[in-house]
Amino acid sequence: MDHSEASRLMASEKYLLDELPPDALEAFEEHLFGCPECALDVRAGSLFLEQSKLALVSPAAATGRVPAEVREPSGWFAWWRPAFAIPAMAVLLLVIGYQNFVTYPALKGALAENKVPSILPAASLVGAVTRGSNPSSIAVHPGESFLLPLDIPSQNAFQSYVVELHNPAGGVEWSLPVSAEAIKNTLPIRAPGVDKAGRYELIVFGLSAQGEKVSEVGRYPFELQFAMAANPQP
Amino acid sequence: MQFYAFDSQYLEQLSSGDFRTQEHFVAYFSELIRLKLSKRLHSRSEVEDARQETFARVFAALRKEDGIRQPERLGAFVNSVCNNVLLEYYRSSSQDAPSGEEEAEANIPDPGISVVDLIANREIQQKVRHILDELQEKDRRIIKEVFLEERDKDEVCRDLGVDREYLRVLLHRAKKSFKSLYLKKMAKGAMQE
Numbered sequence: 001m002d003h004s005e006a007s008r009l010m011a012s013e014k015y016l017l018d019e020l021p022p023d024a025l026e027a028f029e030e031h032l033f034g035c036p037e038c039a040l041d042v043r044a045g046s047l048f049l050e051q052s053k054l055a056l057v058s059p060a061a062a063t064g065r066v067p068a069e070v071r072e073p074s075g076w077f078a079w080w081r082p083a084f085a086i087p088a089m090a091v092l093l094l095v096i097g098y099q100n101f102v103t104y105p106a107l108k109g110a111l112a113e114n115k116v117p118s119i120l121p122a123a124s125l126v127g128a129v130t131r132g133s134n135p136s137s138i139a140v141h142p143g144e145s146f147l148l149p150l151d152i153p154s155q156n157a158f159q160s161y162v163v164e165l166h167n168p169a170g171g172v173e174w175s176l177p178v179s180a181e182a183i184k185n186t187l188p189i190r191a192p193g194v195d196k197a198g199r200y201e202l203i204v205f206g207l208s209a210q211g212e213k214v215s216e217v218g219r220y221p222f223e224l225q226f227a228m229a230a231n232p233q234p
Numbered sequence: 235m236q237f238y239a240f241d242s243q244y245l246e247q248l249s250s251g252d253f254r255t256q257e258h259f260v261a262y263f264s265e266l267i268r269l270k271l272s273k274r275l276h277s278r279s280e281v282e283d284a285r286q287e288t289f290a291r292v293f294a295a296l297r298k299e300d301g302i303r304q305p306e307r308l309g310a311f312v313n314s315v316c317n318n319v320l321l322e323y324y325r326s327s328s329q330d331a332p333s334g335e336e337e338a339e340a341n342i343p344d345p346g347i348s349v350v351d352l353i354a355n356r357e358i359q360q361k362v363r364h365i366l367d368e369l370q371e372k373d374r375r376i377i378k379e380v381f382l383e384e385r386d387k388d389e390v391c392r393d394l395g396v397d398r399e400y401l402r403v404l405l406h407r408a409k410k411s412f413k414s415l416y417l418k419k420m421a422k423g424a425m426q427e
Contacts, residue, residue, distance in 0.1 A: 013402040013409070017380075017387065018273065029270055033263070034309030043265050044416040045409040051362040052408075053382045056374075 001027040003035055012041040016049065121227075122147035125202060125220040126186055135199065135221040142226055143193035148202060152183040152217060158206030161217065165191065168198030178204075197226045245305040249296045260289060263312050270313075274320055284323060288316045361415045365408055372396075373404050 001024075006012070011028045014020045020028055032038050123138035126149050140146045152161060160180055165173040173194065178187065194200075202220040205213045247255040267288055271281040292315050295301045302311050366374055372394055379390045380401065391397055 010402050010406060013405045015269075016405060017402065019398070019402075025273070030310060030313055032309075033266060033313035034306070039262070039266060039309075040417070041409070041413070042269065044413045045405065046265060046269055047358070047416065048362060048365075048409055048412040049377075049381050049405075051359060052366060052377055055359065055363050055366055056378045056382050 001031040003031070003037060006031055006035070006038055012038055012045060015042060016045045120145055120147045120190070122149060123222040123224075125150045125222065135223055137223040137225065139225045139227040140193065142195050145193050146191050146224075148189040148191050148220075148222075150187045150189055150202065150204075150220060152178070152187065152204050154183055158214060158217070159209045160207045160211075162205050162207060162213070163187075163189065164203045164205070166201045166203060167194065168196060168200065173200070194224065197224050200224050240305050240308050242305050245296075245302070245308065249301065251297075256293075263289075263309075267312070267316055270316055271320070275323070280323075284316075284319050287319045288312070291315045291319065358415065361412060365411050368411075369404075369408070376401060376404060377408070 001011070006028060009024075011020065011024070011031075015025070015028055015032070028038075032042060121138050121140045121144070123136040123146065125136060138146055150163070158180060161178040161183060162175055163178055164175045167173045174192065176189065189202075200222055202222070204217040204220075206215050206217050208214050244255060248259055264285065267285050268281060271284050275281050275284060292312055295311075295315070302308065366377070369377070376390060376394060376396070379385045380387055387398065387401065391401060
């Protein structure tokens with residue numbers, strides 16, 4: 001086989017594609033080893049195919065004319081994508097702003113109040129008759145704390161007690177666990193301020209060892225009114 | 235590599251053990267021998283053993299007093315030595331079918347072998363990727379299924395509605411696009427030598 005015949009037969013391509021029959025294969029190889037041009041052709045073709053395999057098998061070789069696919073960050077890094085990160089930062093800034101301008105000043109005010117002595121309005125429930133009596137009354141400003149001094153009859157031998165404040169609508173405003181030891185004395189309960197005036201009721205329940213309500217121990221109603229003027233401050 | 239001429243001076247230097255000439259000789263014929271052996275032997279280790287044996291015999295013959303003296307016959311001589319090595323291999327070997335492991339090993343593209351080991355670099359990889367990117371999706375699929383997945387060529391052609399001639403022309407064009415860079419790399423390599 002000479003070079004012109006090899007070119008005409010596309011022998012290099014057939015050689016790389018394993019298409020040459022045995023006789024032609026022997027003849028072409030004999031020519032190939034002595035022909036620099038065909039050797040160059042075959043070596044270049046072999047290198048191209050070798051590299052193509054690598055390119056087609058590697059992830060970066062998602063070859064095609066379409067724009068390269070943008071790889072989505074996986075796992076935790078996905079949260080750093082702008083679609084998530086920008087709204088998250090905005091919400092974070094709002095929270096920080098709210099804390100700086102609303103929450104912290106209010107807390108500071110509350111802390112400052114606790115450091116200053118004051119007289120709290122009180123509705124004494126000491127010795128109050130639980131049923132059928134005129135309830136105590138108290139005048140407070142909306143949201144102002146007040147005192148509820150309370151005596152719980154000690155003859156009820158419960159493991160512990162819970163005190164609940166029921167608002168005029170009948171809902172539980174708050175509840176306070178109390179130990180059996182604590183009821184031996186008058187309980188000076190400091191009640192957080194409320195925003196509705198009306199008839200409130202403090203209800204005491206006795207609890208079992210498992211913490212379940214066993215029975216009602218007593219009810220202590222009182223009238224809460226909103227005062228027009230502030231209490232005198234020291 | 236091809237910028238060396240296989241003349242009497244080259245043959246003399248090769249016979250006298252000139253390192254640079256021997257290096258060029260091995261680089262030039264290695265890929266050709268590897269391709270030839272790959273068509274007849276099953277595993278990469280068999281190919282490598284036979285390649286080394288071929289070179290050993292060629293160099294031994296070159297050192298003999300009555301060794302090869304016709305530089306234009308150098309290529310044919312290497313081919314005939316390789317044929318002898320193969321014949322001896324056939325005789326001594328029972329030619330058992332390759333194990334699955336060996337076969338799989340032979341099919342894995344390996345950048346660390348052959349001529350790729352000598353000249354592959356980033357520029358070549360980029361060029362190949364560029365050529366593949368420029369191909370139509372169908373042509374890229376043909377190359378992938380025939381050469382990477384080693385599917386039956388007739389089956390691939392039938393699936394994609396082309397004939398074997400189309401496959402040859404596709405390879406010819408891709409090879410032609412790649413050859414310009416390949417030549418440039420060869421020329422650079424020759425200049426560095």
